[in-house]
Amino acid sequence: MSSGNSADGDDTTPPEQLALIRETIRQAKVPKAKPRTWRGAPLARELPVARVLVDKGVLHLDRYFDYAVPEEMDADARPGVRVRVRFGAGRGQVRDGRREGGGLVDGFLVERVAESDYSGPLAALAQVVSPEPVLGPDLLGLARAVADRYAGSLADVLQLAVPPRSARAEKRPSPEPLPPPPAPAPGPWERYGQGPAFLRALADGAAPRAVWHALPGPDWADAIAHAVAATLASGRGALVVVPDGRVVARVDAALGALLGPGWHAVLTAEAGPEKRYGQWLAVRRGSVRAVVGTRAAMFAPVRDLGLVVLWDDGDSSHSEQHAPQPHAREVLLLRAAHEGCAFLLGDIGCTVEAAQLVETGWARPLVADRDRVRAAAPLIRTVGDGELARDGAARAARLPSLAWKTAREGLTRGPVLVQVPRRGYVPRLACERCRAPARCRHCAGPLEARESGPLGCGWCGREQGDWHCPECGSFRLRAQVVGARRTAEELGRAFPAVPVRTSGREQILDTVPDTPALVVSTPGAEPVAEGGYAAALLLDGWAMLGRPDLRAGEEALRHWLGAAALVRGQEAGGTVVVIAEPSLRPVQALVRWDPVGHAVRELAERAELGFPPVSRMASVTGPPDAVADFLASVELPGDAVLLGPVPVPVPAGALAAGEGAVWERALLRVPPGSGAALAAALKAAQALRTARGAGGAVRIRVDPPDIG
Structure with missing residues (x-):
């Protein structure tokens, strides 16, 4: 039988040639x-x-x-x-x-x-x-990582990362980039054991990672400027994120004094849309290689990023309130990991998260020796409950004799800072005899003393002129937490010849002169005194420590340290009086000026209890039916633990929007290593609910700040 010929060739055709023939025929048919x-x-x-x-x-x-x-x-x-x-x-x-x-x-x-x-x-x-x-590959990758970590959408993250467009700003040419400056001298970093080595590593192009425990005093802004200058000397860019505009101004001034104009951009909301977008474009185009700004600057597209700096990571301003509510610390940690740049987390105090970075070996500590700490810190004195009970002046005016004496002596040498937990007049009241909180008999809301008129409820607004204590029958009230304005009035009467200034939410002072004055401030709003305060009084410490929050002690210590760091050192006669029980751990940490030890012990306790940051946690909040439906549909990791649900106050605006008059919250906890799986499960379940139009609003937050 003859084999004949075929389109594929005869039987003796080599396989390579046969494949070429077939491909030629296939292409000819297309x-x-x-x-x-x-x-x-x-x-x-x-x-x-x-x-x-x-x-x-x-x-x-x-x-x-x-x-x-x-x-x-x-x-x-x-x-x-x-x-x-x-x-x-x-x-x-x-x-x-x-x-x-x-x-x-x-x-x-x-x-x-x-x-x-x-x-x-x-x-x-x-x-x-x-x-x-405006959306480069690095920024896109960072935004995707943030969206996945916080169970959010990429579009929401990019709304935070890319500012609104301004056509006029786009048309303006950006300046030519400046050549790298020379590496700076160690300067303020000489006061820290590994400080000069850290600065040299930045100037050499390395990527060290450090948690920096800054000494009290004003030098921390200059230290940040030196770290930025060393990074610029290596031909790379730097990014500094701070809590608010006042701190931005201090770092901006320090950078300007060290480097001169044109080396860095300032990104804050106060600049206005056009100016901010113009600055952002200059950074993206590579004209400016250093950025300082508030939390929105955490996404700034710095070219050849060599260093990210976060100052005061415990401040609530670093937590974004818009979806998916990322925290600046976590975003900068992601940037350091993705872009291989150096990382510096600095603070006067120390958060538990910062202690965890050191304990895991991810970052190294930058600390000064104890002799330098003792010389820079003021003298801390305490007044406990026992002394308050025996002190007639304290019972009458809320200020113990030691505080009055310290204020009088301090006013002979300069300004005196008085920190009060709350603004306003008398935000909360209690029975004078049994100390039971004074509450509204209609809605159980807290009663408040108004500047004029009878008592009123802080929730429903009803007047309570005929109030009496349901526990002991007393008709007399005392201030549970006295606000800043009331404290200013009391101090003004006690020191009639001394000016009294207030700093709070309505009006925050940036600086005060180095002249005798009483400066009454709420936590975080303390102005800087030229030359430092002569003394400080930290009032109502029990109110800050008594909050039903996992971070109450950490927050109280952070606010106390922030105020005390503005006071002159012991060698210059600086004294701080804190009115709180001396045996409590945060008070002892303040007396010893040991925020690191306090954070390490807090971290160990949370590890035993399975609390964040050792574990990862997410909250699911909404109307009870919606929360139950969500929890029934989500496919959680096998090691997830459900806590709750429990009733919570209805968020502002939810009732008006028809989202339910009763809300609950459930907490979901997973061990280390399962955080990504938890976020992915929550995101998938929420996407499914949205796609099928499920009723009832459910709000998800990964790493909620308040889990008290």
Whole structure:
């Protein structure tokens, strides 16, 4: 039998040649592609598909959508630019987002590809808003990591990371970048054992990671400026994130004094949209290599990032209030890990999270020796409950004799700081005889003494002119926590020849002169005194320690240290009087000026109890039915522990929005290593609820700050 010939060749054809013949025949059968068009308009010849992240924060739409790129937009439609696309079908009905129709929404063009994995027709980009690429690969990767960690959407994170556009700011050219400055001398870092070595490592281009326990006094801002200058000397960029505008101003002044103008940008909301966006663009374009700002600056697109600095990580201002509510410390930790840059966490005190970074070996401590600490810190004296009970002056005016004496002596040498836990007049009242809290008989809310008129309820507003104690029948009240204004009045009467200044939420003072004066301030609002305060009185310590919160002791110590650090050192006669029980751990840590020891002991106790930060935790809050439905649908990791639900106050605005008059909260806890799995499970369950339109609002927060 003859084998004959075939299209594949004869039996003696080598396999390599046979494969080449088959491929030639296959290509010959494929018709030539026609030019691609959309509604008759030609599309881009190369990479005609744009992957777009639409500005929709809902979790079930947390993915990219493909759109066609018209030829006329080919040059401007680059990865990272802002675009507008048609999305949805109107009237709230959401389609796949890829077909024609729907309203115009903003988005970011993430990448250009040759083909789409979607088989249907693609809608085209409606508009390239600006050819300025504002979303680079590093920022996109960081935003995705933050969204995954906090069970949020990428679109929500990018709303925090990329400021709103200003066309005028985009048109202005950015200045040419300055050459690297020379490496600075150690300066204030000489006071810390490993400080000079840390600065040399930054200047040499290394990436050291450190937790810095700053000495009391004003030198910490200058130390941050030296660390930034050393990083710039290596040809890299630096990012500094601080709690508020007052601290920004101090670091800004220190950088200007050390480097001069033009070396750094300031990113704060107070600058206004146009100026802030212009500064942000200068950073993204590489014109400026150093940034100092508040928490929004944690996403600043610094070129060749070499150092991230976070100051005072325990301040609540570092916790973002918009979804997905990331904390600046965790974002900067992610940046240090993803971009391989140096990390510096600095504070007068020490949080439990900072102690954990040192204990795990991820960071090294930067501390001064005990002799330097004792010389820089003021003398701390305490007044406990027993002394208060025996002190007639304290019972009458809330200030013990030691505090009056310290204030009088201090006023002969300079200003005296008085820290009170709350603002206002007399926020809370209690029975004078049995100390039971005075509450409204209608809603059980706390009673408040108003500046004029009878007693009133702080919740329902009803007047309580005929109040008497239900426990002992007494008709007499005492101030449970006296506010700043009432304290200022009392001190003004006691020291009539001395000016009294107040600093609080309504008006925060930045500085006060080095002249005798009483400065009454709430925690965190203390102004800086030129040359330091001669003395400080820390009142009502029990009110700060008695809060039903896991962090009550840590927060009280942080506020006390912040105020005491503004007082002159012992050698200059600086004295601090704290009115709190001396045997309590935070008070002892203040007396010894040992915030690190306090944080280490707190960390050990939380490890035994399974509390954060040793464990990871998330809260699920909402109406009871909605919380129960969510918990029934979520597929939690096997090692997750459910705590609750328990009743919680209804958030502001939820009742008016019709989200229920009763709310509950459940806590979910997982051991180390399972945090990512917990966040992924919560995100998937919330996305499913949103997609099927489940009733009842459920709010998820990973790492909630208040779990008391």
